[in-house]
Amino acid sequence: MTAQEELNKATVLRFNKEVLENGSINAINELISPEFINYTAPPGTPNGPQGIIDFTINMMHKALTGISVQxxxxxxxxxxxxxxxxxxxxxxGSFMGVAPSGEQVAINIIDIITLKNGQYTEHWSMRDIQDMIDKSAKANNR
Structure with a gap:
């Protein structure tokens, strides 16, 4: 692995820890390029750091508590x-259209990130939210 590939791996690990787990807006502003494009963001989500703030801080962290990433x-x-x-x-709280269950949920994800100069520039993702859907249905008698 090249030195640049090591740096890119470390940047992605830092994003998962500081942004997804801890909700750090400072880390978002450091790690996300102003030109960042999220190809799998919900419709209407802006590009750049604000899109990550909107989704991660304003949606995910309001719907999920005690977040950890494996x-x-x-x-x-x-x-x-x-x-x-x-x-x-x-x-x-409600997340991605799924009513809250009050239960611990697992969201399985495969991300593809393109980086330049230590910042995210592009993102694609596949998310499996079936566990969250099943627990919501059970909790809400559906």
């Missing part, structure tokens, strides 16, 4: 980092 695998090639991970948290 990294299962990472594949790094040149300027891209692919991460397979699970986000855990207790769902206390």
């Amino acid at each position: 990294i299962h695998d990472q594949v790094i090639e040149n300027d891209k980092v692919v991460t397979r991970k699970t986000i855990y948290g207790t769902q206390v």
Whole structure:
């Protein structure tokens, strides 16, 4: 692995810890390029750091408490980092159209990140929210 690939891997790990787990807006502003494009963001989400703030801080952190991220695998090639991970948290609010269950939920994700100069420039993601849907249905008698 090249020195740049090591830096890119470390940047993605930092994002998962400081942004997803801890909700750090300072880390968002440091790690997300102003030109950042999130190709799998909800409709109407702005590009750049504000889009990450809107989704992660204003949506995810309001819906899930006690967030932790478990990294299962990472594949790094040149300027891209692919991460397979699970986000855990207790769902206390509606998230991605799913009513709260009050239960700990698992969201399985595969992310593809492009980085330049230590910042995220592009993002694609596949999310599996079935665990959250199942627990919501059970809690809300659906």
